[in-house]
Amino acid sequence: MIQLTDSHCHLDFPDFDSERPQVIQRAIDAGVTRMVTICTRLSAAPQVRAIAEEFAPVYWAAGTHPMSAADEPLATVDDLLALAEHPKFVGIGETGLDYHYSAQSAEVQAKSLRIHIEAARVSRLPLIIHARAADDDMARILSDEMKAGEFTCVMHCFSSSPALARVALDLGFYLSASGIAAFPKSTEIRDIFASAPRERILVETDAPYLAPPPHRGKRNEPAYTVHTAARVAEALDMDIDAFAAQTQANFERLFWKAA
Structure with missing residues (x-):
């Protein structure tokens, strides 16, 4: 059996309570x-945190989602670093920019993002980025912040432009493929992954959202990582065993606390 890591899901959501x-x-x-x-x-x-503590295969990360940035108290670097002391806390975020639904809070989103970047820089844990309809600002902020000091990062559920993918890859970041990459019409997204360095690709579900075929339209769950991995491996012209092994190595390199 192949082995994979679901690098991004939301097991605390009510969809899974039962x-x-x-x-x-x-x-x-x-x-x-x-x-x-x-x-x-x-x-x-x-x-x-309690879910990660209860289940051995589960790790956790925390941040303020950009769509919540205007509604939640602004996190501090110290807040995030305190959470990072937990042995199963492996990443900072998700944070980022979302102008599709929340363009009116762009300023506070950017401020929150920069706080999370500093926490990632200090803790050496990977930043987990959500980017939607904000490619130019995202590329600018990430590039500017890298000049101020290095940090590592994954562009979670990557479905943005080839231009943002190139900026992220040039900065040494990783791209994570969600169920979107397995949708029949997502040719451009699969092309982006096919052109990316193999050592910078992760897979995820973003469960309970974005279930890949053959479960599209239903609640997603971590088991379905295998369907996305199979479709992306095909796009990369890789054997699924080799692709799975590659993404496992990639995950362990980036999320070093979970290695």
């Missing part, structure tokens, strides 16, 4: 050896 242990067991049975469950509001950190 069967969280079963969902995690199905992932294990499918060959998903690790899951990173993401806290999107720091007020929810205790619940997310």
Whole structure:
């Protein structure tokens, strides 16, 4: 059986409340050896941490999602660094910019993003970026911040432009493929992954969202990582075993605390 890591899911969401242990067991049975469950509001950190503590294959990360940046107290670097002391806390975020739904809060989103970048820089943990309809500002902020001091980063659920992909890759960042990359009409996204260095690709579900075929339109779960991996491997003209091994190595290099 191939082994994979779901590098981004939301196991604390109510969608899983009725069967969280079963969902995690199905992932294990499918060959998903690790899951990173993401806290999107720091007020929810205790619940997310508890899931990671209860289930051995589950790790966690935390930040303020850009769509919540205007509604939540602004995180501080110290807030994030305190969370990072937990042994199973492996990344900073998700953070980023989302102008599709929340363009009116662009200024506070950018301020929050820069705070998260500094926490990633200090902790040496990878930054987890959400980017939607904000490619130019995202490229500018990430490039400017890298000049101020190095940090590592994954562009989670990457579905942005080739131009943003190139900026991210040139900065040494990683791209993560979600179920979107497996949708029939996502040719451009698959082309972006096909042109990326193999050592900079991760896979994820973003569960409960974005289930890949043959489960599209239903609740997503970590077990379905295998479907996205198979489709991306095909786009890269790679054997699924080789692709799985590559993404496992990539994950361990970036998310070093979960290695």
